[in-house]
Amino acid sequence: xxxxxxxxxxxxxxxxxxxxxxxxxxxxxxxxxxxxxxxxxxxxxxxxxxxxxxxxxxxxxxxxxxxxxxxxxxxxxxxxxxxxxxxxxxxxxxxxxxxxxxxxxxxxxxxxxxxxxxxxxxxxxxxxxxxxxxxxxxxxxxxxxxxxxxxxxxxxxxxxxxxxxxxxxxxxxxxxxxxx
Amino acid sequence: xxxxxxxxxxxxxxxxxxxxxxxxxxxxxxxxxxxxxxxxxxxxxxxxxxxxxxxxxxxxxxxxxxxxxxxxxxxxxxxxxxxxxxxxxxxxxxxxxxxxxxxxxxxxxxxxxxxxxxxxxxxxxxxxxxxxxxxxxxxxxxxxxxxxxxxxxxxxxxxxxxxxxxxxxxxxxxxxxxxxxxxxxxxxxxxxxxxxxxxxxxxxxxxxxxxxxxxxxxxxxxxxxxxxxxxxxxxxxxxxxxxxxxxxxxxxxxxxxxxxxxxxxxxxxxxxxxxxxxxxxxxxxxxxxxxxxxxxxxxxxxxxxxxxxxxxxxxxxxxxxxxxxxxxxxxxxxxxxxxxxxxxxxxxxxxxxxxxxxxxxxxxxxxxxxxxxxxxxxxxxxxxxxxxxxxxxxxxxxxxxxxxxxxxxxxxx
Numbered sequence: 001x002x003x004x005x006x007x008x009x010x011x012x013x014x015x016x017x018x019x020x021x022x023x024x025x026x027x028x029x030x031x032x033x034x035x036x037x038x039x040x041x042x043x044x045x046x047x048x049x050x051x052x053x054x055x056x057x058x059x060x061x062x063x064x065x066x067x068x069x070x071x072x073x074x075x076x077x078x079x080x081x082x083x084x085x086x087x088x089x090x091x092x093x094x095x096x097x098x099x100x101x102x103x104x105x106x107x108x109x110x111x112x113x114x115x116x117x118x119x120x121x122x123x124x125x126x127x128x129x130x131x132x133x134x135x136x137x138x139x140x141x142x143x144x145x146x147x148x149x150x151x152x153x154x155x156x157x158x159x160x161x162x163x164x165x166x167x168x169x170x171x172x173x174x175x176x177x178x179x180x
Numbered sequence: 181x182x183x184x185x186x187x188x189x190x191x192x193x194x195x196x197x198x199x200x201x202x203x204x205x206x207x208x209x210x211x212x213x214x215x216x217x218x219x220x221x222x223x224x225x226x227x228x229x230x231x232x233x234x235x236x237x238x239x240x241x242x243x244x245x246x247x248x249x250x251x252x253x254x255x256x257x258x259x260x261x262x263x264x265x266x267x268x269x270x271x272x273x274x275x276x277x278x279x280x281x282x283x284x285x286x287x288x289x290x291x292x293x294x295x296x297x298x299x300x301x302x303x304x305x306x307x308x309x310x311x312x313x314x315x316x317x318x319x320x321x322x323x324x325x326x327x328x329x330x331x332x333x334x335x336x337x338x339x340x341x342x343x344x345x346x347x348x349x350x351x352x353x354x355x356x357x358x359x360x361x362x363x364x365x366x367x368x369x370x371x372x373x374x375x376x377x378x379x380x381x382x383x384x385x386x387x388x389x390x391x392x393x394x395x396x397x398x399x400x401x402x403x404x405x406x407x408x409x410x411x412x413x414x415x416x417x418x419x420x421x422x423x424x425x426x427x428x429x430x431x432x433x434x435x436x437x438x439x440x441x442x443x444x445x446x447x448x449x450x451x452x453x454x455x456x457x458x459x460x461x462x463x464x465x466x467x468x469x470x471x472x473x474x475x476x477x478x479x480x481x482x483x484x485x486x487x488x489x490x491x492x493x494x495x496x497x498x499x500x501x502x503x504x505x506x507x508x509x510x511x512x513x514x515x516x517x518x519x520x521x522x523x524x525x526x527x528x529x530x531x532x533x534x535x536x537x538x539x540x541x542x543x544x545x546x547x548x549x550x551x552x553x554x555x556x557x558x559x560x561x562x563x564x565x566x567x568x569x570x571x572x573x574x575x576x577x578x579x580x581x582x583x584x585x586x587x588x589x590x591x592x593x
Contacts, residue, residue, distance in 0.1 A: 027365055031313045034298050034306035042298050042435055045376055045386060048444040083255045095459030099569050106461075107450050116446035119384035120285060123258055126382045170453060170463040175573075178565045180547065180555040 044119055050111035050160025057155035058136025060148070066129070066137040070122045079103075079144045084123070088144045091165055104145025108170060110162035113138045135159065248278055249343040258286045259383070261328065263347025267478045272493065272520070272528040273323070274350035276405050281412045282328050282348065284447075285383030288432055292416040295380065297400075301438035304367030311416050314400060317357035317365075322399070322422070323527045325351040325495045327468050329425035329452060329572040334563060337574075337592045342478040342492075345578055345590065346471075349495065351528040354420050356401035359394045368438055376443045377419050380434035387428045388442035389421065393466075397422050400433065422526040423497030424466045425572070427452055457567035468497035470556050471575040472504050472531070472548035483586045485539035490517070493528045496550035500524070503549045504531040510543040510579075511558075517546065537582070543591050545579040559592070 046052050058066075068077065074084030079102075081087070090100025099105075103113060118134045120126050129137070139154035147162055148154070239246065249263035261282040264274055274280075281287075292311045300306040328348035332339070339345045363375070368391070375394050379385035389398065399420040402409060409415040414431025421429050427447060442448060442464070454462040472494035477483050490508070494501045500523055505514035517531035531546065547556040559576035579591025 027367075028317065030316050030365060031307040031309040034300055034308045038298065038308065039300045039306055043300065043437060044384070045378070045437060045443050045445070047441060094455065094461075095457065099455055099459070101450065101455070103450075107446075109444055109449065112444055112446055112449055115386075115443075119386070120382070120446075123256075123285070123382070126285065126384065169460055170449070171456075171460045173462050173465045173467075175465065175467065175469065176552075176554055178557045178562050180557045180561055 044115070046111045046115035046118075048109035048111060050109075050114075050156060053111055053114060053156035053159060054131050055156070056131035056135055057153055058132045058134070058139060059153045060136070060139045060143045060150050062133070063136035063138070063140025063143070066133045067140045070125075070129070071137065074123065079141060087141050091145075094166070094169065102145070103141055104147060104165065106166050106169070108164050108167045110138070110142065110147075110159050110164055113141060114159060246278070248281070249341070249347050259284045261348060263343045264350045265341075265343045266347055266349075266473065266493065267342040267475045267481070269475070270530075272351050272524075272530050273405065274352055276352070276407065276410050276413070279350040279352065279404070279410070279413055280326075280328065280348045282426060283381070283383075283412075284385055285381045287411050288381045289411065290380060290416060290432060295416050295434065297417060297434060297436070299362065299366040299436045299438070301376075301436075302369040302372040302440065303363075303438050304369065305365075307366045309362075311402070314357060314362075314417060315402060317361055319355055319357055320399065321353055321355040321403075322397075323351065323353045323524050324420065324422045325349060325526060325528050326420075326426045326429060327471075327495070327497075329427065329465070329468065330574075332574055333571045334566075334568045334574050337559075338590065340479045340590060342473055342475045342578075344479070346473045348426070349471075349493075349528070351493075351495075352404045353406065354399060354401045355403035355406075356399045356417075356420065359398035359400055359419070360396075362400060363394060363436075363438070366438070371440050372438045374439045374442045376435075376437040376439055376445075377428075377430040377433060378435040378437070379414075379430045380432040385427075385430050385432075385447065386443055386445040387430055387447055388439070388445070389419070389428060390464075390466075393421055393424070421466075423468060423499075425452065425468055428466065452572060454566070454570040454572050456570060462570075465573060466497075468495075469573065469575045470494070470496035470498065470501070470548040470550040470554050472501075472546040472556060473578045474506070474544055474546050474580055477544070477582070477588045478580055479588055479590050481588045483537055483582065483588065485537050485586075488535050488537055490533045490535050490544060490546075492531055492546050494519075494531055494546070494548035495526070495528050496548065496554070497526060498554065499526065499551040501529040501548055502551050502553075504529070504546050505549070506531075506533045506544065506546050508535055508537075508542060508544050511545065514547070537586075539584070539586075541582060541584050543579045543581050545577050545591065547577050 076082045079087035087103050090102045090105030093100045135154045142148045246268050264280045297309045331348035374388045376388045401418050401420040417433045418431045419429045454465050474492040476491050494504045504517040506517045507514050517533040520530035523529050549555050562576045581589050581591040
């Protein structure tokens, strides 16, 4: 009888221990499920291949109008830079003593242009442009860099198809690479 | 007017009068004989300020000059940085108000009750978490440094002070929950290789973190040096990746997208990649390699012949600092400095070396060695491999030149 009681006490102690200490591998039940609609409204990142690009389209001509109204005051009327970064030129300079890193010379993937403009530009009013305007102005910047024709209209398929000159220009991190 | 108001008014008058008198003496007597303060100073003759008269304490008004090093004359201050005044700090912990800043879309003013973290993508259970939810998870505190990867650039080493040169590094105690714990709650799928973190700032800052780091020592942080994060450091929630370049520790965190691929965002393609002389750019250069700087004596300070303690800070993204060597003869010989215990993993380490300056011009510098045996390189050794255009990850030795008159100046300039 005493033995039974002792076993019962040990058993109860084990049960209480397991219940009291949440193990590192188990779920804690914190938070609530995210709905598909919420995820769709929040999930704005665009992959490098453009598979996640949204519907919509915009022409280079429309992009010129958006650029003049929203971008030129910082980036210059032809993307030559100002308060904001230079966006145009520099192709062929990356291995020189004066490399010029721009969308045209350095950016490896065209869909990243849509991603960045939509999330962060214009600097004084980010996430204010419609997807059509983002396609249009992305197209205008690519046109200024000589990467698409003036008559081009950009959408998910045509933006993803633009091959950036520096696409193969990136390598992995080899560090440590320097000895004192 | 109450009694204490009267006393405070009297005290303020006395202190102002005393300060003016000291200023007059210092001005007229120049460096001759130092005026001895009165045997019983004024602040011993009246009660001081009321207890609690500063509900949130601030430094002495005599330390009003100890502030962030904010660059003057920038084209804009929305995407910019300010630096920690390293040369005026002791120990290894950076006061929260002096922690360096680097923002890409300004500092948002976030109401924590309106802030949510969403976790989605390659997870079994996409989740939305409130700040209250996040603080329910098991918590941890760790002291870690944080450093901007452009600290300094390779061509911007013309600054005068230690802060001008290397002030985009700071160190604090961070409290939060392991990112691994939160990801486990959502149930990460086996195809997950990266977690894309997004900030709730006007840049919607986006960086991709390898899953290995997320499951290792990565944190979701809500407190810094015991109090809630400052807005400049990501209030109410940020990622913290020990030893990785600062930009990846996304502030104002609102979304984690668990993915098979990196986002290849603007901040990990056209920025935060390191251009090499052959025109290729290194990508995903995460770790901050071992580095150190002498903070005293350092640029713009002036020393006199005789005893000085050389002191500074060292750190490495690969773990612990094993040693710091100091040269006082322009690199001909190097001596081991003493390391202040405890020497912590991926935190600043304070080093010290007693020294007597004989008054002859010389150059002093420090170099850090970390637990992997890596030795902080000279600028020449570093740029021989990487050229002058890679901008990020300059961890070269910083020399300070000491002139015959004791003036300390940037040894690069």
